Amino acid sequence: MNELILNGQEITINDVINVARNNFKVALGDKARESVQKASLYVNKLVEDNKIVYGITTGFGVFANKTISKEDTSKLQHNLLKSHACGIGEPLSKEIVKAMMLLRVNSLIKGNSGIRLEVIELMLKLLNENIIPYVYSQGSLGSSGDLVPLAHMALPLIGEGEVYYRDKIVPTMEVFDILNIKPITLVAKEGLALINGTQAMTAIGCITLYDASELFKVSNVALSLSLQALRGIKDAFSPLISNIRPYYGFKLANEHVLEMIEGSTYVTRQGELRVQDAYSLRCAPQVHGASIDALRHVKEIIEIEINAVTDNPLLFVDENEVISGGNFHGQPVALAMDYMSIAISELANISERRIERLINPNLNGGLPAFLVENGGLNSGFMIVQYSAASLVSENKVLSHPASVDSIPSSANQEDHVSMGTIGARKARTIYEHTKKVIAMELLCAFQALDFIKGYKLGEKSQVIYDLFRKKIGFIHNDETMYKYIEESIRLVDEIISELNHRGWLKIC
Numbered sequence: 473m474n475e476l477i478l479n480g481q482e483i484t485i486n487d488v489i490n491v492a493r494n495n496f497k498v499a500l501g502d503k504a505r506e507s508v509q510k511a512s513l514y515v516n517k518l519v520e521d522n523k524i525v526y527g528i529t530t531g532f533g534v535f536a537n538k539t540i541s542k543e544d545t546s547k548l549q550h551n552l553l554k555s556h557a558c559g560i561g562e563p564l565s566k567e568i569v570k571a572m573m574l575l576r577v578n579s580l581i582k583g584n585s586g587i588r589l590e591v592i593e594l595m596l597k598l599l600n601e602n603i604i605p606y607v608y609s610q611g612s613l614g615s616s617g618d619l620v621p622l623a624h625m626a627l628p629l630i631g632e633g634e635v636y637y638r639d640k641i642v643p644t645m646e647v648f649d650i651l652n653i654k655p656i657t658l659v660a661k662e663g664l665a666l667i668n669g670t671q672a673m674t675a676i677g678c679i680t681l682y683d684a685s686e687l688f689k690v691s692n693v694a695l696s697l698s699l700q701a702l703r704g705i706k707d708a709f710s711p712l713i714s715n716i717r718p719y720y721g722f723k724l725a726n727e728h729v730l731e732m733i734e735g736s737t738y739v740t741r742q743g744e745l746r747v748q749d750a751y752s753l754r755c756a757p758q759v760h761g762a763s764i765d766a767l768r769h770v771k772e773i774i775e776i777e778i779n780a781v782t783d784n785p786l787l788f789v790d791e792n793e794v795i796s797g798g799n800f801h802g803q804p805v806a807l808a809m810d811y812m813s814i815a816i817s818e819l820a821n822i823s824e825r826r827i828e829r830l831i832n833p834n835l836n837g838g839l840p841a842f843l844v845e846n847g848g849l850n851s852g853f854m855i856v857q858y859s860a861a862s863l864v865s866e867n868k869v870l871s872h873p874a875s876v877d878s879i880p881s882s883a884n885q886e887d888h889v890s891m892g893t894i895g896a897r898k899a900r901t902i903y904e905h906t907k908k909v910i911a912m913e914l915l916c917a918f919q920a921l922d923f924i925k926g927y928k929l930g931e932k933s934q935v936i937y938d939l940f941r942k943k944i945g946f947i948h949n950d951e952t953m954y955k956y957i958e959e960s961i962r963l964v965d966e967i968i969s970e971l972n973h974r975g976w977l978k979i980c
Contacts, residue, residue: 476574479503480581482779483574485771488678492571497600500581500592507583508592514789515586519545519660526785526796527664528586536885549663550630556623556667557633559608564621564676566604566636571675572625573599575778576666585665585783591656594629601651606634606641607672609897613881614802614890617782618672621893626666631655669782670802676896677809678774680903681767684816686968687907688764689977691819692725693936693967694913695756696732698826699739700929701920702837705746706739708754720768721761728977729757736930738921745837752825759822764979766815773808806875806892813899817867820906823913824860830916831857843919850950853916856957860912863905870898911960914940914967922946932976939963939970 474494476487479501490496500508518525519542529545531538532552540548564572577595580587598604605628611620627633628644637647648655656662698704714726733739740746748754785796831853833841844852874895880887918940921929929937944959971977 475499477501478578478581480507480578480583482775483578485678485682485774485778488571488574488675488778489682491574491599492567492675492679495602498574498577498596500589500596504581505589508581508587508589510789511583511586511787512588514787515659515661518794523794525794527668528661528785528794532664545660546658549658549660552663553623553626553630553658553667554632556619557627559611559620559624561608561610564607564609564672568672568675568679569604569607569625570599571679572607572622572671573605575671575675575678576622576625576669578779579669579671579781579783580665582781583789584781584786586661586787587665588659588662591629591658591662591666594653594656597653598628598635602636603628603647603651604636606636612672612893613879613886614670614673614806614892614894615798615800615888616784616886617667617669617800617802618893619667621672622667622669625672626663629656629666630658665783668784668800670777670780670800670805670892671782673802673805673809673893673896674774674777676893676900677770677805677812678778680816680896680900681770681774681812684812684903684906685764685767685771685979686972687816687903687910687964688760688767688819689728689971689979690914690964690967691760691823691910692728692977693732693933693971694823694910694917695725695753695760695826696729696930696933697917697921697936698830698913699729699753700733700736700927700933701738701830701839701917701924702749702753703738703740703745703924704749704753705742705744706733707742708749709733709757714757717758719761719765721763721765722758723761724764724979725757725760731977732933732936733930734932735928736933737928738924750825750829750835752822752829756822756826759818763815763818766811770808770812770815773804777805802890802892803875806890806895809892809895809899810871810873810875813871813873813895813902816899816902816906817864817871820860820864820867820902820909823906823909824857824864827857827860827909827913827916830913830920836920839920839923843916843923844950845948852947852950853919853953856912856916856953859957860909863909867902867905870902874898907964908957908961911964912957914963915944915956915960918944919947935974936967936970939966
């Protein structure tokens with residue numbers, strides 16, 4: 473059985489993907505159990521000693537100066553979850569919520585949060601049995617952490633809210649009654665420990681980063697196919713050029729293109745048909761490469777955040793310290809999400825320019841106008857470019873940074889917030905748009921290639937061509953195009969699987 477053992481050590485982005493997408497089970501190691509129990513006992517002592525500690529024996533936010541009696545500490549935590557469950561909008565996907573649950577558990581087991589073992593074990597039971605909380609996507613300011621989405625994530629632990637169970641949305645207690653699961657009665661600190669963190673923005677960011685890195689490879693495949701369809705100049709991809717501007721991403725994109733066009737007779741040499749290609753071909757490795765370099769920076773941030781403790785207050789049991797700080801503030805992730813949005817958006821931006829070059833008879837080197845026979849009667853791929861352009865334009869709007877905005881909350885006690893979850897959600901939307909644009913470029917490139925006879929594709933390009941053509945054939949006359957676009961989008965995932973299966977276009 474595929475299983476991830478958590479011990480408070482480093483987990484990886486691939487671990488998150490395996491749990492969220494590949495249904496790996498999660499268990500706690502002995503070290504994690506010891507850390508959790510030690511911190512939980514420390515919280516009990518603070519309550520018994522009547523210590524004034526934020527969120528344990530006081531209210532929250534601007535109510536930090538309101539002392540809570542020992543008898544009301546449990547009620548305080550239940551009230552916190554219910555009052556903070558103010559989510560709105562569409563739900564987050566189940567895989568994102570599963571990632572949230574994993575990341576929250578990974579933070580809680582470090583021994584700085586003071587939550588009991590049984591609370592974590594119930595969360596893992598829900599995760600492992602695929603009973604996934606229904607979490608709304610909107611409502612987080614990104615500080616104090618992702619309070620709203622994490623409150624919805626935590627509600628089922630106390631028998632509240634709704635969950636996905638057997639692909640249906642069901643009230644939590646209905647599922648608990650069926651499975652004989654007992655909800656938890658929270659004690660001091662536990663409600664706050666569950667919701668004060670950056671796990672919503674980080675989960676969205678982690679999954680989007682993984683997917684965008686895979687899409688980068690397909691963007692290079694699409695570039696390679698368009699380059700061949702337009703009989704582009706191979707010289708611009710010479711390692712001599714990338715070696716004297718040695719950005720990792722530039723060199724990688726260059727290598728990917730050369731790998732895909734190896735053996736091709738479609739490509740030309742400079743001066744053979746033309747002296748230079750347009751920037752969308754000639755400068756594409758520099759553009760694609762800059763995006764993957766940006767994603768590598770985002771990866772550094774995400775790898776820190778998925779292993780961080782983002783609670784407040786933080787317990788340092790060995791030092792006998794409880795400190796209120798700001799680890800819940802999402803600014804590091806917020807800036808990274810905005811950067812990722814721009815990086816992914818640019819992959820779509822330059823892809824759409826190649827679509828235009830493929831279909832425009834003034835730019836495509838003699839291919840039929842809009843890549844169709846009997847043009848005029850047929851409009852061909854004319855409006856495919858419209859759809860791509862609309863997505864690219866929307867991406868430009870979405871690429872405006874969320875992190876530059878801040879609206880004070882909690883009576884101005886929380887007077888600077890990150891908006892990191894908005895940034896992460898925007899990045900996810902931009903990724904989905906970009907995937908569609910690249911799928912449309914593939915559709916156009918394959919259509920263009922079939923108009924050109926007597927040449928040979930690169931060996932690896934031919935494999936992708938054959939995979940694609942098994943599902944989508946050459947389009948002779950006008951068809952209902954959205955069906956072809958939708959199938960092309962699905963084929964992007966098949967291309968990724970094929971590349972990974974064959975070990976092609978690797979990213980270190």
